[in-house]
Amino acid sequence: MSNPTRLGQLDLNLLTLFDALLREQSVTRAAEAVGVTQSAVSHALNRLRDFFDDPLFVKAPEGMVPTRKAEALKPAVVDIVAAIRQRILSEAAFDPATSHRIFTLCMTDMGELVFLPPLLNQFRALAPRCRVRTLQVPSEQIEGLLSSGEADLALGSIRTAPEGLYRQRLFMHLLVTIVSARNRQVGEQLTLQQFEQMPHVAVSLAGRPGDAYDSALEEQGIKRTIFLATPHFLTVPLLLEQQPDLIATVPLELANVFQRYGTVRVVQPPVELAPYALNQHWHPRFHHDPAVVWIRELVKKTFEGYPDHAARKGEAQLRQDVRR
Template sequence: MSSIDHFNLWSFDLNLLVAFDALMRERSVTRAAGRLKIQQSAMSHNLGTLRVLLDDELFVRVGHAMKPTARAEALSAAISRILEQAQGAITMRETFRPEREERTFSIGFSSELEVLLMPGLTAHVRRLAPGIRLLARPAQPDEVHRMLDDGELDLAVGCFGGGAERHRGKFLFEQSLLCCFNPALLNLAVPLSRDAYLTQRHALVSQNASIRGCLEDAVHAAGIELDVAMAAPEFLTVLSTVMQTPVIATLPARIVNRFAPLMGLLASPVPFDFAVTPISMLWAAQSDRDPASEWLRQLVEPVLAQIEGGMPSYGTVAANEIA
């Protein structure tokens, strides 16, 4: 690509090219002024400026018409192409055809959202756009906005805050919790009482340096203390621990409903009203109108709705759960 002399172009009013093209098409100062919806005196001024800058008469009156000079004729085709290209660039909206697209989308997740959303989303994308690939990445609440800013993520789905003005977001659903345990290792009545919940040891999901992890703020707000035996970043690690150890796990209700029965675990409502961050979808403002990004975002909610509609419910769901 050849270098553009921005300084010289800045000093040349590019609107004069529009005026020149109108004069070439109308061959009349009056009609050219009408075409541009400006006063005739303004068009005469534009013509005078063009004559000085291009050092040529450009248009000579012959009878009632303005006849272009040889220089004007030579410039006409090039200027017309420039204006057509500018108009096309300004008015064009990129057409996205998913069936033809070759692209990799990086999606940041809270751990439980990855396993809930990615299988169904991949199936949809594979059917509609076989050339599109999905890369799931872990995203922590304190890092997700930077990852969107740096282009490391195209989209994020999880328990994330809204971010700054340069971010866009959409609420997806309220998060609720269930707890579960291995009834072969813990002889507890369901639903769990507060005393039973507090006297047992716990396994929690933690994606930071705190042993209380994702529940730390909720537990503190409830004014209680949990005896935490272990914490891990992946919920499957927590559930596997519960299978083999007499501990209680407190996890998102959708995870417990889906996986606890498969692992021989018994589910129960959490006997405390823990406030947890709702699930949202986030993206960077610069991709807000990108057709490919819009297409991907529009797939997320139907996939989640399909998962919810086909998900069996085990145990009693907490009273504040919003499906």
């Protein structure tokens, strides 16, 4: 039988900080995630240690590592904190103008470069006290992050997203090929033979060619040589600048950003590639959470300027640029 006096020593704030320490494994980052001072987290950790009669977290080179008891408590703590967010806090109204909430978004470095700036403009206007954090993780970890509440949304073209997640289309991507501005082998047109023989840089969050964002090329029977698979979009123009014989196929919006810096130029792939969807994903546990409802509606509204017709417009512009 539980001891009511002992239960009263464990308030919800302690569990919230316990959850943050489990996720962040750092007093500093846990304080930032919850919106309190580092001393408040340290004080809470001392109370938790007294309550459980265990160090719970010990210093290690990789951060504050949970002890065996903390690992054993983790599923219960995560479930309790998630239940509080879903069943109790979800009943409270969310006011973006006054909230100090931290929103966590899973996205690639491409998302940070192309899509995060317009979203932050909306945040600063509508939710000036809120903060935004981004995570770049392999797709197989996304469901767990959304389920635990560590992340609010996942944005991107997640080809292997779990079926249990909610999904909403934001807009359609076009894929184009970029070559170094110093590349003299490729003219205004890229032949299929050139495309198959030239060494490619493929972007994959898992770093594996088979999981690449441009894997639609293989689905069309194209046999290309992938020289490098990388999880980072932003390294691609630098690699092409240093190795002018390399080529890459990337989303049009990103290619336009790269092209503005003068290191690459955009050409059409030798075969027509169907546009693919950029979506936002969230977990059913937080479907009715007012803050999550607000952020996903904001994301949807922000990218109303990138609908399907924008993809067609971008394709027409690309063809015009190639003819020049």
